[in-house]
Amino acid sequence: MPTLLKSLGPLDRRIVALALPALAALLVEPIYNLTDSAIVGHLGARPLAALAIAGGALTIVGWTASFVEMATVSMVATRRGAGDDAGAGRAVGAAYAVSAALGLVVAGLLALLAPVLVALLGGHGVTGSDALLYLRISSVGFMPLLVSLAGNGHLVGVQDTRTPLLVAVLANGVNVALELVLVYGLQLGIAGSAWGTVAAQCVSAVLFVVLSRRAVIAPRRPTREEIERLARDGARLTVRTAALGLTLLTTTAIASRLSTVVLAAHEIGLQVFELGALALDAVAVPAQVFVGEALGGGDHGQVRNVGRRTLLAGLVSGLAAAVLLAAVSWALPSVFSSNAAVEHQATQALLVCAALLPIGGVAFVLDGLLLGASRYDVLQRVMLTSLLGFAPMAIATGLDHRLGIVGVWLALLCWMSLRTAILLRWWLSGRWERPG
Numbered sequence: 001m002p003t004l005l006k007s008l009g010p011l012d013r014r015i016v017a018l019a020l021p022a023l024a025a026l027l028v029e030p031i032y033n034l035t036d037s038a039i040v041g042h043l044g045a046r047p048l049a050a051l052a053i054a055g056g057a058l059t060i061v062g063w064t065a066s067f068v069e070m071a072t073v074s075m076v077a078t079r080r081g082a083g084d085d086a087g088a089g090r091a092v093g094a095a096y097a098v099s100a101a102l103g104l105v106v107a108g109l110l111a112l113l114a115p116v117l118v119a120l121l122g123g124h125g126v127t128g129s130d131a132l133l134y135l136r137i138s139s140v141g142f143m144p145l146l147v148s149l150a151g152n153g154h155l156v157g158v159q160d161t162r163t164p165l166l167v168a169v170l171a172n173g174v175n176v177a178l179e180l181v182l183v184y185g186l187q188l189g190i191a192g193s194a195w196g197t198v199a200a201q202c203v204s205a206v207l208f209v210v211l212s213r214r215a216v217i218a219p220r221r222p223t224r225e226e227i228e229r230l231a232r233d234g235a236r237l238t239v240r241t242a243a244l245g246l247t248l249l250t251t252t253a254i255a256s257r258l259s260t261v262v263l264a265a266h267e268i269g270l271q272v273f274e275l276g277a278l279a280l281d282a283v284a285v286p287a288q289v290f291v292g293e294a295l296g297g298g299d300h301g302q303v304r305n306v307g308r309r310t311l312l313a314g315l316v317s318g319l320a321a322a323v324l325l326a327a328v329s330w331a332l333p334s335v336f337s338s339n340a341a342v343e344h345q346a347t348q349a350l351l352v353c354a355a356l357l358p359i360g361g362v363a364f365v366l367d368g369l370l371l372g373a374s375r376y377d378v379l380q381r382v383m384l385t386s387l388l389g390f391a392p393m394a395i396a397t398g399l400d401h402r403l404g405i406v407g408v409w410l411a412l413l414c415w416m417s418l419r420t421a422i423l424l425r426w427w428l429s430g431r432w433e434r435p436g
Contacts (some may be wrong), residue, residue, distance in 0.1 A: 010307055015286040017228020019313075021161035025168045025280035037271050039179055040193055041336045045264045047190050048337065049256070051131035051406035052267030054194075056252035057117040057131075058138055059245055061110055065146055066358035067237035069101045069153035070288075071230055074374050077289045079127065081296025088157070089220035092212065094227045095150035096219055098234070103143030111139040121249070122256030122263075134194045141198035144205035151208025158216045159289055167207045175200035243383040247390055247415055251408050254398050261341045262405050268336045269349030269409065276321050276353070280361045283306025283313045284368025291372025303373070307427060310365045326354040345405050358422050359413075366423035382422045389418030 041048040058113050075091040114135040152164045175196050182192025193320055248270065255266035287310040287336075294302040356433035370379050390411050397407030 007392050011290075011305060012160035014290070015283070015306075015309060015313065017290060018159060018161055018286040019282045020157070021165045022285040023279060025161060025165035026282055026285075028349070031310055035176055036193055036197075037267060038336050039183055040190055041185070041264070041268075043189060045260055045339055045342060047125050047130060047336070048264045048342075049260050050127045050190055050266055051193070052252055052263055052270070053118060053121045053127065053131040053256065054134035054138070054163035055263075055270075056249045057114075057135055059248060059394070061106065061142075061245075062145065063236050064242045064245060065099075065102060065106060065142075066149055066241055068095055068102070068146055068230075069156075069236040070237055070371055071095075071151030071233040071376075072150060073157045073288055074371055075233075075384065076154060076160075077230070077292030077372065078296040078374070080158065080217070081293035083092035084256055086220065087218050087226075088217045090222045090226045091230070092150075092154045092157075092217065092219040094230045095153060096209075096212075097222060098227060098230055099146035099150040100143060106146075107142040109203045110142060114139070121253050127260070130190045134190050134250075137191060137194035139200060141201035144201040147205040148201065148208050151212050151213070153207075154212055154217075154219070155215060156285060156289065157292075160215065161273065161285065163211055163215075167204055167211070170207065171200045175205050197391065202354040233267040233376055237382045240376070240380040240383040243387060247387065247412070250390075250394060251412060254394060254408055255405065257398070258321070258401050258404060261339070262345055262408075264337060264339070264342045264406055265333070265345030265349060266408060268333055268346040269353055269405075270340070271336075271354070272325070272332065272350060273353050273412075276325065276357050277360055277364065280314060280317050280321060280357065281364045281368075283310050283317060283361075284364045284371075286310065287365050287368035288372040291369055292374070295373060307369050310369065311362060314361040314365035316357060316361075318358035321361070322354045322357040325350060325357065329354065349405050349409050352406060352413055356409075356413050356416050359416050363416060363420040363423060366427055368422070369427060382426070384418060385395045385422060386415055386419035390415035 037048065037051065040051045041308070072091060072095040076088045077087070079091060114132050117135065118131045121131075137301055148167075151167075155161070155163050165431040178196035178199055179193050182188045182196055183190075186192060188195070252263070252266065252270070255263045287306060290306045291303050294306065329347050329350035332350060333343040337346070367379065372374075393403075393407060393411035393414055397403040397411060400407075403410075
């Protein structure tokens with residue numbers, strides 16, 4: 001690795017130095033989710049299906065609130081690039097204030113609306129009851145989850161991806177250990193899995209709050225302007241992320257109406273997709289940070305250079321991930337389920353997922369570039385427009401169940417393809433240079 005780094009140019013070395021710890025940190029969460037699916041999956045197909053329903057609901061709620069992290073990274077990086085460290089500190093303070101308040105509100109709404117979410121996703125009987133239990137327990141950890149997102153955005157914005165990695169490893173290590181004790185030792189079943197996650201989220205929030213005070217730029221008391229800007233940016237990012245989450249949530253809803261076996265297999269596919277997506281998203285981290293920094297300093301030439309190098313890295317990484325997933329798609333499902341029918345369906349989903357990853361690798365970097373440029377308006381429009389690529393195959397699969405799990409995943413492939421094409425055309429046009 002040291003030899004490889006020496007052979008790269010200065011910008012490439014900065015990208016790799018920021019992306020590698022970010023990659024490790026991003027992989028910790030989906031690896032935990034895969035472990036969680038494996039722990040719950042060996043309780044039977046019904047608990048795994050319940051986890052799929054609850055996980056789908058939590059994903060859309062969590063992603064909708066993730067604007068705190070995304071906007072904080074860009075605000076901190078841009079203000080640092082402009083030499084405004086005090087402003088960057090106030091942006092961090094705003095992120096913590098908004099995340100704590102929003103976390104409490106959303107936690108209450110999630111607990112209240114959990115039955116509706118479960119019903120919309122097709123949960124019924126024992127599966128629906130388990131999903132409802134998981135959701136209501138998980139609502140307890142929502143406020144610390146958002147505080148952790150604010151802390152992560154702060155540290156990444158000051159180009160520190162190593163500390164978030166250490167926090168993620170420690171918190172998720174606690175999570176896995178607790179789950180094994182609660183699920184198998186105390187035989188709490190799916191409830192034990194949920195409580196283990198809540199405990200880990202609390203540990204993560206405490207660590208970020210403590211470590212943020214020791215960062216290069218510490219949090220400062222925010223002004224009304226910082227809070228209003230974060231709310232304004234958050235509204236656009238929330239629409240964008242809600243559309244993203246709704247797309248994935250719709251696939252879970254369709255799969256739940258096909259059969260319990262297909263739903264369980266789809267959960268395996270989604271967990272693997274999340275792992276691949278977050279791994280590829282590591283390149284988007286330096287893309288966002290370095291674009292924000294360059295724009296803060298008024299260096300548009302550097303912005304274009306960052307775009308070229310990170311897009312190439314995203315494409316190469318996506319191709320490598322696709323080859324690896326296709327090679328293991330026949331054996332991987334057995335890690336999560338001992339049901340032969342579930343394994344067969346999951347393999348089909350993973351093969352389509354492999355075809356999706358190179359396209360996704362480019363899309364995720366483009367997201368990072370536009371986040372760094374604070375073009376949240378564009379990201380919102382593109383995500384909504386890309387639903388036109390998803391809808392036809394999704395509707396067809398819902399109407400004709402013979403398309404099965406392949407139809408569900410082909411809908412995702414069409415969605416990602418259209419999204420990438422629009423984003424790439426927009427970035428290459430150079431319109432990011434004009435304020436949003």
